[in-house]
Structure formats: structure tokens, C-alpha cells
Amino acid sequence: MSGYLAMNGAITPTDSLRISPENRGLMYGDGCFETLCAFKTKFLAFDAHIQRLYKSMLYLNLAIDIEQQEFYDLVQALLQINKLENCDAVVRIQVWRRGGRGYIISETAADCLIQVSEVKNRKESIRLHVAKTPVIPSEALQRSTKLSNGLNYILAGQEALKHRADDAILLTTDGYVSETTSANIFWGFGDILCTPSTDCDLLHGITRNQLIKLIRNSRTIELEEKSYRLKDLLEADYVFVTNSVLGIVPVSDIDGSFLSVSNENFLTIRKQWETMKNNILQNESV
Numbered sequence: 001m002s003g004y005l006a007m008n009g010a011i012t013p014t015d016s017l018r019i020s021p022e023n024r025g026l027m028y029g030d031g032c033f034e035t036l037c038a039f040k041t042k043f044l045a046f047d048a049h050i051q052r053l054y055k056s057m058l059y060l061n062l063a064i065d066i067e068q069q070e071f072y073d074l075v076q077a078l079l080q081i082n083k084l085e086n087c088d089a090v091v092r093i094q095v096w097r098r099g100g101r102g103y104i105i106s107e108t109a110a111d112c113l114i115q116v117s118e119v120k121n122r123k124e125s126i127r128l129h130v131a132k133t134p135v136i137p138s139e140a141l142q143r144s145t146k147l148s149n150g151l152n153y154i155l156a157g158q159e160a161l162k163h164r165a166d167d168a169i170l171l172t173t174d175g176y177v178s179e180t181t182s183a184n185i186f187w188g189f190g191d192i193l194c195t196p197s198t199d200c201d202l203l204h205g206i207t208r209n210q211l212i213k214l215i216r217n218s219r220t221i222e223l224e225e226k227s228y229r230l231k232d233l234l235e236a237d238y239v240f241v242t243n244s245v246l247g248i249v250p251v252s253d254i255d256g257s258f259l260s261v262s263n264e265n266f267l268t269i270r271k272q273w274e275t276m277k278n279n280i281l282q283n284e285s286v
Contacts, residue, residue: 188221
């Protein structure tokens with residue numbers, strides 16, 4: 001492995017990193033993370049990602065001594081030293097609790113690792129499978145944060161692989177559509193765009209929030225945000241998913257039910273998104 005990463009604010013060769021076998025992130029997933037995309041060193045919502053990271057740390061009672069501007073400077077330095085300044089790159093910021101074994105621990109100090117890598121193989125469309133594995137209820141774990149333990153997503157992803165799908169749709173424990181393993185989900189009927197509300201145990205995606213704001217401000221299509229059964233999704237004219245790396249990607253089929261990836265309303269939404277994205281990147285500031 002080659003390249004450079006940042007460990008607790010210091011840039012170091014990747015090959016030099018050493019992790020203790022008693023690392024709590026490794027043993028328990030005792031931490032949180034953020035994944036975002038750098039578009040030739042620019043970002044759509046850098047501050048929103050860092051604020052959600054801080055929120056996740058607060059939820060887990062973790063503390064690190066890195067301010068938002070320092071995060072930005074470290075990421076920019078990593079993009080430069082890894083020669084990723086002229087392409088789209090994935091930025092992953094991982095935080096985990098210090099200390100040793102045991103579920104009951106008073107330690108709040110944490111370590112922070114930042115990695116960057118080139119975005120490769122974006123798909124024009126994806127196939128989805130409806131997983132039997134449900135999403136974790138917000139009563140068990142707060143869903144507005146990104147926590148390191150993603151075993152339920154991994155299990156749902158294994159189901160998707162068995163059905164030759166690219167991702168899996170997760171339902172709530174009471175059967176409402178929630179999200180996919182790595183994205184928020186939207187679908188349309190005519191001039192109505194639907195997406196599950198945050199009451200449906202989904203991650204409060206930053207790209208999702210940006211798109212919702214865009215749709216409501218543009219007023220070109222009606223947006224509904226509420227609880228939906230799977231049958232509502234399966235009757236849609238078009239379906240797409242959103243996350244910070246993919247942006248907006250159409251769904252071509254769900255368990256063999258084929259969907260349009262060139263629906264006029266979907267193409268309008270994607271065009272509006274790309275226009276907004278380009279405007280933000282041209283005027284980006286932290």
C-alpha cells in the first residue's frame with residue numbers, strides 16, 4: 001500500500017501506520033465516521049459533514065482536538081500529496097475511542113484518521129434487492145449520526161450480492177421503506193417525488209437534505225416526505241438513490257422489476273442537481 005494519510009493531525013506514509021490489536025474501533029466499532037467527495041479539491045457541503053461528525057462524537061461521548069478549518073487544511077494537503085487534486089476523490093474521516101477492552105469505559109479521548117482515494121467506476125444506473133435484514137431502529141441507535149458498526153448493512157449487502165444486485169433496500173422493523181445500505185432513496189409518480197421521512201429510521205443524508213431543499217425551492221415538482229410501504233415504491237415510474245459520492249443515480253430494476261432511467265421528471269431533477277452542484281463548486285468556501 002502506498003500514499004499518505006493523516007493520523008491525529010499529522011500526515012504520514014500509509015505504510016507506517018500501526019494499529020494496536022486492542023483498538024476499540026477494531027474490537028467494537030466504537031467510533032464514527034464521515035465519507036464525502038472532493039471534486040477537484042472542492043466540496044458541496046464540507047461544513048455539514050464535519051458538523052455531523054461532531055454530532056456523532058457528542059452522541060458517543062468522544063472528543064478530539066481538531067477544528068473544522070484544520071480538517072479542511074488536512075484534507076487539502078492529503079489531496080495534494082496523493083496527487084488527487086485533478087480528479088474526484090473519496091475522503092473518509094474515521095474517529096474511534098482510545099482505551100482497551102470492555103463495554104463499560106469512561107475514556108472520552110479519541111484518535112482520528114483521514115484517508116483519501118480516487119473515485120472509480122461510478123455506475124450509470126444500479127440494481128436493487130429488497131433485503132430481509134431490517135434497518136436498526138432509532139430507538140436502539142440514533143440514526144442522524146454515522147456510526148462505525150455497520151453489521152446490519154453488511155448483512156443486507158450480502159443479500160444483495162446473492163441476488164446479483166448492486167445494493168439492498170432496507171425496511172424498518174414495521175415494514176416501511178427506509179434506505180439502502182449506502183444511500184437514501186427517492187421515487188416518483190408523475191409530478192410527485194417521494195422519499196421516506198426521517199421517522200423511518202434512515203440516515204439523515206447530507207445529499208438527501210440538499211436535494212430536498214432544491215426541490216422545494218424550485219417548485220417544479222411536488223415533494224412528499226412521509227412513511228411508505230414497499231408497494232408504494234414498487235409502483236413508481238422511476239427510482240433513484242443519493243449519497244455524497246454517487247450524487248444522484250437512477251435505479252434500473254428492483255428484484256427483476258424494470259424501471260425507466262430516462263423518465264422526463266427524473267432527468268429534470270438530475271439537471272437541476274447538476275446545475276446547483278456546479279454553482280456551489282464554483283463558489284465554494286468553508
